[in-house]
Amino acid sequence: MKTANCPSCGAAITFQSAVSILTVCAYCKSTLIRHDLELENIGQMAELLPDPSPIQLGTEGVYRKTRFTVVGRIQLRYSQGLWNEWYLLFENQRGGWLGETLGNYAVTFLIQPPEPLPPFAELRAGQNVTLKGRAFQVTNIESSRCIAGEGELPIRVGPGYDAPVVDLQAGGNVFATLDYSETPPLVFVGEQVRFDDLKLTRLREVMPAGWEPDAGIQAESFQCPGCGSALTIRAKGQTDTLACGTCGSIMDITDPNFRILSRFQAKVKYEPLIPLGAHGTLEDTDYEAIGYLRRRVTVEGVDYEWSETLLFHRQQGFRWLVEYNGHWSLVRTTTEPPLATGYGAQGRAVYQSRTYRHFQTAAAEVSYVLGEFYWRVEVGERCEISDYIAPPFQLSQERTDKELVWSQAEYLEPETVKTAFQLEQPLPVKVGVGACQPSPYEAQRPRFRRLRWLFLGVLLLGQIATVTLSSDQRVHQQTFVFNAETKDKTLTSEPFALSGRDSNLVIRAETNLDNNWIYLDLALIERDTGASVAIGRELSYYQGVDEGERWSEGNASDEAVLSGIPAGLYYLSVEGELPSTLPTVTCTLTVFRDVPSWSNFFLALLGLLVVPLLFYWRARAFERARWAESDHGPSGKGETDDDDE
Numbered sequence: 179m180k181t182a183n184c185p186s187c188g189a190a191i192t193f194q195s196a197v198s199i200l201t202v203c204a205y206c207k208s209t210l211i212r213h214d215l216e217l218e219n220i221g222q223m224a225e226l227l228p229d230p231s232p233i234q235l236g237t238e239g240v241y242r243k244t245r246f247t248v249v250g251r252i253q254l255r256y257s258q259g260l261w262n263e264w265y266l267l268f269e270n271q272r273g274g275w276l277g278e279t280l281g282n283y284a285v286t287f288l289i290q291p292p293e294p295l296p297p298f299a300e301l302r303a304g305q306n307v308t309l310k311g312r313a314f315q316v317t318n319i320e321s322s323r324c325i326a327g328e329g330e331l332p333i334r335v336g337p338g339y340d341a342p343v344v345d346l347q348a349g350g351n352v353f354a355t356l357d358y359s360e361t362p363p364l365v366f367v368g369e370q371v372r373f374d375d376l377k378l379t380r381l382r383e384v385m386p387a388g389w390e391p392d393a394g395i396q397a398e399s400f401q402c403p404g405c406g407s408a409l410t411i412r413a414k415g416q417t418d419t420l421a422c423g424t425c426g427s428i429m430d431i432t433d434p435n436f437r438i439l440s441r442f443q444a445k446v447k448y449e450p451l452i453p454l455g456a457h458g459t460l461e462d463t464d465y466e467a468i469g470y471l472r473r474r475v476t477v478e479g480v481d482y483e484w485s486e487t488l489l490f491h492r493q494q495g496f497r498w499l500v501e502y503n504g505h506w507s508l509v510r511t512t513t514e515p516p517l518a519t520g521y522g523a524q525g526r527a528v529y530q531s532r533t534y535r536h537f538q539t540a541a542a543e544v545s546y547v548l549g550e551f552y553w554r555v556e557v558g559e560r561c562e563i564s565d566y567i568a569p570p571f572q573l574s575q576e577r578t579d580k581e582l583v584w585s586q587a588e589y590l591e592p593e594t595v596k597t598a599f600q601l602e603q604p605l606p607v608k609v610g611v612g613a614c615q616p617s618p619y620e621a622q623r624p625r626f627r628r629l630r631w632l633f634l635g636v637l638l639l640g641q642i643a644t645v646t647l648s649s650d651q652r653v654h655q656q657t658f659v660f661n662a663e664t665k666d667k668t669l670t671s672e673p674f675a676l677s678g679r680d681s682n683l684v685i686r687a688e689t690n691l692d693n694n695w696i697y698l699d700l701a702l703i704e705r706d707t708g709a710s711v712a713i714g715r716e717l718s719y720y721q722g723v724d725e726g727e728r729w730s731e732g733n734a735s736d737e738a739v740l741s742g743i744p745a746g747l748y749y750l751s752v753e754g755e756l757p758s759t760l761p762t763v764t765c766t767l768t769v770f771r772d773v774p775s776w777s778n779f780f781l782a783l784l785g786l787l788v789v790p791l792l793f794y795w796r797a798r799a800f801e802r803a804r805w806a807e808s809d810h811g812p813s814g815k816g817e818t819d820d821d822d823e
Contacts, residue, residue: 184203202327227415228414229262230492233278234382235328249330252324253325253327255325256320257418260279264276265330275287280496281373287367303316307344309354315346318580323341324338341357403429404438405425407425409422412550413466413550418551418553421548427440439556453467460590461494468488470549473545474543475541476541477540487500487501504608504609507614514529516534529586534571561576565613567613569616570589571586592606592608649772651772653771654674658765662760664754669754673748674748676745685737687717697717699752700714701750702743702750703750704748717733750769
C-alpha cells in the first residue's frame with residue numbers, strides 16, 4: 179500500500195494495488211497518474227451519473243474462495259444504458275474486474291491476446307471467435323463511451339473516450355470481452371456470476387436524494403412532453419426510454435429534457451394485465467413491473483401476437499413475464515450460449531445438460547410499447563427468434579446484426595402469476611397447449627408405471643396361485659357312437675361324482691370326423707335334483723388335396739367350460755345331429771374337474787394393456803396440439819416419440 183498527496187487539493191491518496199496507475203481524488207475529482215510516488219494531475223474527472231447499483235468503493239466479496247475489495251470503477255454508456263466496470267483487488271494482490279449491466283454480473287481477468295483477433299468492423303452477432311483454441315460466440319457488439327471513473331485503476335481512462343467492445347460466450351459459462359479501445363485489443367476472460375454468489379458486504383446503504391431504498395428503485399414523476407400526461411420513471415439509471423400510453427411518444431429519459439425519440443399511433447390501446455408499478459414475488463424475489471410491450475409474428479398472412487412485461491429488481495436485474503393465449507412463462511437471459519445443432523425438425527439445443535427441440539423460427543416485430551425499457555425501443559423493431567422447447571422450459575435465441583441473446587423461459591401457471599401480483603381480475607383462459615406447457619401425462623407417468631407393474635404382479639401371483647391350487651382331475655370318460663340307429667335318440671352317460679368346493683368343469687369332445695360334421699346337444703344333469711346345464715357344440719373337419727397342395731379346415735375336437743358347478747352326482751345327456759348321409763361318428767367325451775383357467779388371465783392382461791394404450795393416445799393428442807403451433811405441425815414431425823415407459 180502506497181500513499182501520496184493530491185497535487186491539486188493536498189488530500190491524502192492511497193494506492194492499495196501495486197499495479198494501479200490511475201486514481202480519482204475523492205475530494206476534488208482530479209484524475210491522477212502515478213509515477214512511482216509522484217502524482218500527475220491530468221485533468222478533472224466528470225461526475226458519475228447516479229445509478230441504483232448497490233456496489234460502491236470498499237465493497238467486499240468472495241470469488242472462487244478468494245476475498246476481494248472493490249477499489250475502482252469505470253462508468254460507461256452504451257446503447258442499452260449504463261454499464262459499470264468495478265476494479266477488484268484480491269487478497270493475493272491479483273487484479274480483476276466485475277462487470278455490472280442490467281442486473282447481470284461477470285468477473286473477468288485481463289489476459290494477453292492469444293492470437294490475432296478480427297477487426298471490430300468485421301465482427302457480427304453469432305460469429306465464432308477462437309481464444310486459446312476455444313470457440314466463443316459473439317453475443318453483443320457495442321460502441322460504448324466512458325462517462326467517468328472513481329477510485330484506483332490499472333489503466334489510464336478519462337471521460338469521453340470511446341470503447342468499442344465485443345462480448346463473447348462459450349460453453350461452461352465462460353465469458354469474454356474484447357476491448358477495441360487499444361491496439362491490440364484488450365482481452366478479458368472470466369465467467370458470469372449471480373449477485374448472491376459473490377457474498378458481497380459493505381454495500382451501499384445510503385442512496386442519493388429521491389431514491390427509495392425499500393423498493394430499490396428511484397421513482398421520478400414528470401409530464402409527457404408530447405401530451406402532458408403524468409408519467410413516472412420507476413428504474414432511473416437502469417432504463418433508457420419510456421413510452422407514453424396516451425400519445426405514443428417514446429422518450430429518452432436519460433436526457434434532462436426528456437427528448438422525444440419517436441411517436442406511434444396504436445390502432446388498439448392495450449391495458450397491461452399486470453399494471454405498471456405492481457410488485458410481485460417470483461423466485462423469492464420482489465419484482466416491479468416497469469414496462470409492457472407486444473410482439474407479433476406473421477405466418478402465412480396470419481398475425482400471432484403476445485405480450486411481454488418487463489420486471490426489475492435492483493440486485494437480480496431484469497426478467498420478462500410473457501403471456502400468449504393465456505399461457506405464462508418467466509424469462510431470464512442465459513449465462514452461457516446453448517449448443518445449437520441441426521435445422522428444422524432436426525434442430526436441437528443443449529443447455530445445462532438438458533436437450534431442447536426446435537419449435538419454430540420467425541421474424542418478430544414490436545407492435546406496441548408502454549413504460550420503461552433498458553434499450554431504445556421502437557415500434558416496428560424486428561429480430562429473428564428461434565424457439566426450442568423441453569417442457570416446462572423453453573430456449574429462445576434473438577438475433578440482430580449486432581446482438582445475439584439466448585434466454586431461458588420456465589412455464590408458470592396463471593394462478594401463480596395472479597397470486598404473485600395479487601391480481602383481482604381474472605386472467606385470460608388458456609387456449610390450446612402452450613409451447614413449453616408441461617404435459618399432465620408426464621407427471622402421471624411414474625405413478626402410472628408403478629401402478630401398472632403392481633397390477634401385473636398381482637395378476638401373475640393370482641394366476642400362479644390358481645394353477646397351483648387347481649386339482650385338474652379327470653372324473654369321467656365315455657365314448658358314444660352316432661349313426662342311423664341313434665338318430666333322434668338321447669344317449670346318457672354313466673353317473674360320475676363331483677366332490678369338493680364349487681369349481682369349473684371342462685367337457686372335451688374328440689371325434690373321428692373326416693370331411694364331415696356333427697352337432698352335439700349336451701346337457702349336464704344332477705341326478706338327485708334334476709338341475710341341468712345345456713351345452714351345444716358343432717364340430718366339422720374337412721381336408722383334401724388341391725393342385726398338389728394339401729388343405730384342411732375346421733377341427734375334429736372341441737371343449738366346453740362350465741363355471742361354478744357344485745358337488746353332486748351327475749350324468750351327461752347327449753344327442754347327435756348328423757348330415758343326411760348319416761355317417762358313423764364316434765365321439766369320446768372326457769370330463770375334467772377344477773381345471774386351471776387361462777382365459778380370465780389373458781382377458782385381464784388385455785384389459786391391463788388397454789389402459790396404457792389409452793394413456794398413450796391422450797398424451798399423443800396433447801403433444802399433437804402443442805406441435806400444431808410449431809413449424810413442424812400438423813405432420814407431427816416434432817411430436818414426442820416417447821411411450822409410456
